[in-house]
């Protein structure tokens with residue numbers, strides 16, 4: 001198992017030196033990526049008929065081993081979290097591995113896409129959801145406050161509001177897998193719930209396909 005103490009961040013950084021392993025080393029991820037385009041196509045059809053979301057079903061079936069994702073796991077203690085590209089077709093989806101430092105969080109943000117799926121792979125993350133006040137349409141208030149442990153799945157889209165995600169642990173690292181359909185390059189960011197006008201954040205990757213960009 002990966003050690004999750006911050007004093008071991010350096011040893012985790014050693015993984016950066018590991019060459020991207022071959023596709024044969026990641027069978028569960030490969031199977032997921034093989035079935036993903038069909039699930040994306042089916043999703044709109046199934047949802048409009050009131051059936052289950054095929055992408056969530058695919059995530060529920062996904063049982064990743066650490067060896068499936070370790071090559072995408074890159075830590076940087078100077079950032080709240082790193083965004084590591086696992087796979088994309090540049091058109092319908094982007095799959096990212098996020099590595100969260102202890103006690104760090106994303107700012108409140110939107111997701112300008114059809115949907116965002118997140119699966120916790122290691123540790124625990126905290127999600128706060130917000131909606132704009134119906135009174136002044138400016139400030140936000142929190143509608144949900146949840147903890148997600150390893151294995152749990154979160155689904156989010158803009159019609160559900162905005163969110164902020166973080167690693168609540170004082171000393172454990174957290175790793176999450178995020179799917180965005182379709183990919184996007186900018187999103188809105190709010191520093192806090194009082195900020196009425198968002199800033200525009202550019203989406204960037206810390207690594208792509210296991211290598212530093």
Ligand SMILES: N[C@@H](CS(=O)O)C(=O)O
Nearest residue numbers: 083106109164165166178
């Ligand atoms: N949506 C965020 C991660 S999270 O806070 O949901 C991102 O892609 O950076």
Ligand SMILES: [Fe+2]
Nearest residue numbers: 109111163165
């Ligand atoms: Fe998010």
